[in-house]
Amino acid sequence: MSTAIKSLxxxxxxxALLVVGVVLLLVPFVAALGGQAxxxxxxxxxxxxxxxxxxxxxxxxxxxxxxxxxxxYAVGAYTYALLASPHxxxxxxxxxxxxxxxxxACVFGVLLGAPTLKLRGDYLAIVTLxxxxxxxxxxxxxxxxxxxxxxxxxITLIDPIRIGGFSLSQSSTFLGVTLSGPQKYYFxxxxxxxxxxVINIRLQDSRIGxxxxxxxxxxxxxKACGINTRNIKLLAFAMGASFGGIAGGVFSAMQGFVSPxxxxxxxxxxxxxxxxxxxxxxxxxxxxxxxxxxxxxEALRYGIEPLQKMVFGRLLIxxxxxxxxxxxxxLVLVMRFRPAGLWPSPQRRRELSESTD
Amino acid sequence: xxxxxxxxxxxxxxxHFGGVKALHDVSLTxxxxxxxxxxGPNGAGKTTFFNCLxxxxxxxxxxxxxxxxxxxxxxxxxxxxVGIARTFQNIRLFGNMTAIENVMVGRHLRTRAGxxxxxxxxxxxxxxxxxxxxxxxELLHYVGIHERAHDYAKNLSYGDQRRxxxxxxxxxxxxLLALDEPAAGMNGTETDALRVLxxxxxxxxxxxxxxxxxxxxxxxxxxxxxxxxxxEKICEDVPAVVQxxxxxxxxxxxxxxA
Ligand SMILES: Nc1ncnc2c1ncn2[C@@H]1O[C@H](COP(=O)(O)OP(=O)(O)OP(=O)(O)O)[C@@H](O)[C@H]1O
Ligand SMILES: [Mg+2]
Numbered sequence: 145m146s147t148a149i150k151s152l153x154x155x156x157x158x159x160a161l162l163v164v165g166v167v168l169l170l171v172p173f174v175a176a177l178g179g180q181a182x183x184x185x186x187x188x189x190x191x192x193x194x195x196x197x198x199x200x201x202x203x204x205x206x207x208x209x210x211x212x213x214x215x216x217y218a219v220g221a222y223t224y225a226l227l228a229s230p231h232x233x234x235x236x237x238x239x240x241x242x243x244x245x246x247x248x249a250c251v252f253g254v255l256l257g258a259p260t261l262k263l264r265g266d267y268l269a270i271v272t273l274x275x276x277x278x279x280x281x282x283x284x285x286x287x288x289x290x291x292x293x294x295x296x297x298x299i300t301l302i303d304p305i306r307i308g309g310f311s312l313s314q315s316s317t318f319l320g321v322t323l324s325g326p327q328k329y330y331f332x333x334x335x336x337x338x339x340x341x342v343i344n345i346r347l348q349d350s351r352i353g354x355x356x357x358x359x360x361x362x363x364x365x366x367k368a369c370g371i372n373t374r375n376i377k378l379l380a381f382a383m384g385a386s387f388g389g390i391a392g393g394v395f396s397a398m399q400g401f402v403s404p405x406x407x408x409x410x411x412x413x414x415x416x417x418x419x420x421x422x423x424x425x426x427x428x429x430x431x432x433x434x435x436x437x438x439x440x441x442e443a444l445r446y447g448i449e450p451l452q453k454m455v456f457g458r459l460l461i462x463x464x465x466x467x468x469x470x471x472x473x474x475l476v477l478v479m480r481f482r483p484a485g486l487w488p489s490p491q492r493r494r495e496l497s498e499s500t501d
Numbered sequence: 502x503x504x505x506x507x508x509x510x511x512x513x514x515x516x517h518f519g520g521v522k523a524l525h526d527v528s529l530t531x532x533x534x535x536x537x538x539x540x541g542p543n544g545a546g547k548t549t550f551f552n553c554l555x556x557x558x559x560x561x562x563x564x565x566x567x568x569x570x571x572x573x574x575x576x577x578x579x580x581x582x583v584g585i586a587r588t589f590q591n592i593r594l595f596g597n598m599t600a601i602e603n604v605m606v607g608r609h610l611r612t613r614a615g616x617x618x619x620x621x622x623x624x625x626x627x628x629x630x631x632x633x634x635x636x637x638x639e640l641l642h643y644v645g646i647h648e649r650a651h652d653y654a655k656n657l658s659y660g661d662q663r664r665x666x667x668x669x670x671x672x673x674x675x676x677l678l679a680l681d682e683p684a685a686g687m688n689g690t691e692t693d694a695l696r697v698l699x700x701x702x703x704x705x706x707x708x709x710x711x712x713x714x715x716x717x718x719x720x721x722x723x724x725x726x727x728x729x730x731x732x733e734k735i736c737e738d739v740p741a742v743v744q745x746x747x748x749x750x751x752x753x754x755x756x757x758x759a
Pocket of ligand 2 (some may be wrong): 547549550590
């Protein structure tokens with residue numbers, strides 16, 4: 145009896161994976177029915193899943209409040225842009241630049257982390273916030289006396305990811321199925337997202353993962369257990385930053401254009417909101433948060449305008465401001481009624497229910 | 502006493518908090534294999550001594566020599582590495598981790614797996630993880646709370662939490678185990694069980710440094726006892742002598758030691 149239930153449970157596990165796989169496979173084709181714009185939205189949703197899970201290591205696992213995460217995203221994006229565009233007339237292949245961008249972001253992560261890790265909570269948040277802004281301002285102003293970043297105009301005509309003659313930005317046909325550029329990026333992004341999910345899962349139940357959790361729980365006790373808290377925290381920072389760097393590189397290649405505007409404080413806050421809203425430290429929650437926070441505003445953007453025209457016959461409220469309003473309201477409601485996030489880990493729910501009792 | 506026999510020497514350790522002299526040139530010597538008691542009235546500086554020893558506080562002057570080498574000040578993880586483990590007066594467990602996970606954290610120091618191992622889950626990492634879990638289980642057995650292995654630390658009873666802290670400390674493979682009031686808040690039966698446990702730990706080759714207010718427990722367990730009063734060591738001897746020392750009796754104002 146019980147073995148039957150167990151084998152059923154095991155099959156359910158595989159069944160669920162199969163369903164998720166099929167859905168992931170269908171998304172770009174279903175989205176394409178509404179136009180390539182929807183495929184791009186799906187791509188951004190997955191890119192944000194990747195970013196949010198990178199930040200989850202820093203915030204969710206190690207408990208370090210990082211408000212400058214977008215700086216690492218920017219470092220990755222500009223590394224790619226500068227080394228694969230007509231700007232310097234350098235065109236290195238992606239398999240050189242993506243790791244290079246990740247490495248550089250990692251170095252920046254350590255540079256930021258080393259002097260700040262004695263700070264806690266709010267203080268760390270302020271310093272990282274400042275760091276994020278500094279990087280953005282650098283990107284904005286490094287166009288004189290030597291033009292490195294091309295300032296606010298940004299860098300254009302960035303090479304797509306290309307393997308030999310096969311470019312991810314043009315459509316091509318395999319086995320009778322035609323894939324557009326965005327659809328091909330979609331599959332690349334899904335691959336990357338799966339990779340970061342596996343890494344997150346495996347880190348969680350590991351010697352390092354336990355050390356992070358111990359530091360989050362009680363730093364003094366963790367030290368007394370022989371954990372070099374500074375190094376272990378730095379490791380979280382460096383890993384999160386590397387993921388940010390990779391995401392930035394893919395972003396550059398996919399868009400073909402980067403400018404400092406894409407790396408504002410708002411972006412950092414959005415990524416953090418994905419982690420917190422979904423359920424800090426809980427992988428399915430973070431994925432849900434990222435997908436919702438990317439998809440919802442877009443759905444609102446495309447939904448509000450026709451809706452207003454239908455109801456009032458004309459545009460009453462600027463869709464952009466209404467979108468932010470609905471978005472903000474949704475955030476407030478979630479935090480009010482589900483403070484541990486939409487889909488928290490059982491453990492996190494317990495922590496929070498204790499502290500509010 | 503030969504150098505071989507000495508495990509820890511404190512040399513004129515001093516620590517001040519503003520105007521408060523929490524420790525005033527405290528020197529003492531702990532021998533391998535003994536149970537050494539550290540007693541004194543409230544606020545005498547016992548916990549401060551532990552905190553300096555384990556690197557949580559930085560002492561203003563003086564130093565420690567442990568196992569023949571000078572201890573780096575201000576580096577708790579290094580103290581653990583050379584073999585000093587401790588428990589805390591106000592229990593400090595990882596509350597939202599299970600009992601066994603708490604002990605597994607204690608194994609951090611003596612294991613190697615890094616990020617790459619964790620991600621690839623290669624054979625050596627898997628073997629190490631299994632060994633960590635096995636050792637943690639053994640230690641939970643050793644302190645007698647293995648039935649609680651998968652309970653969250655914060656849900657354990659007070660006595661079990663104190664035992665779990667000891668198990669976690671033992672997981673770091675210490676040469677010296679420093680216990681800060683392990684019997685505080687325990688009833689008679691629990692205290693008796695604790696005595697047996699501490700004796701066992703000592704028999705298994707770990708030297709014990711014990712802060713305790715329960716005089717009966719200290720006098721029964723310890724080979725030698727030092728008494729702190731207002732940050733100064735006023736006496737150090739076998740329990741029978743300490744109990745009759747007039748300075749000690751005065752420090753306790755004719756209290757329970759008299
Ligand atoms: N972090 C600190 N900041 C300021 N003063 C401190 C600090 N820690 C300890 N003290 C002071 O140092 C003195 C010694 O304190 P300590 O905690 O070492 O005493 P104790 O012997 O452990 O006492 P008890 O038996 O109550 O635990 C006290 O006067 C205490 O107020
Ligand atoms: Mg004390």
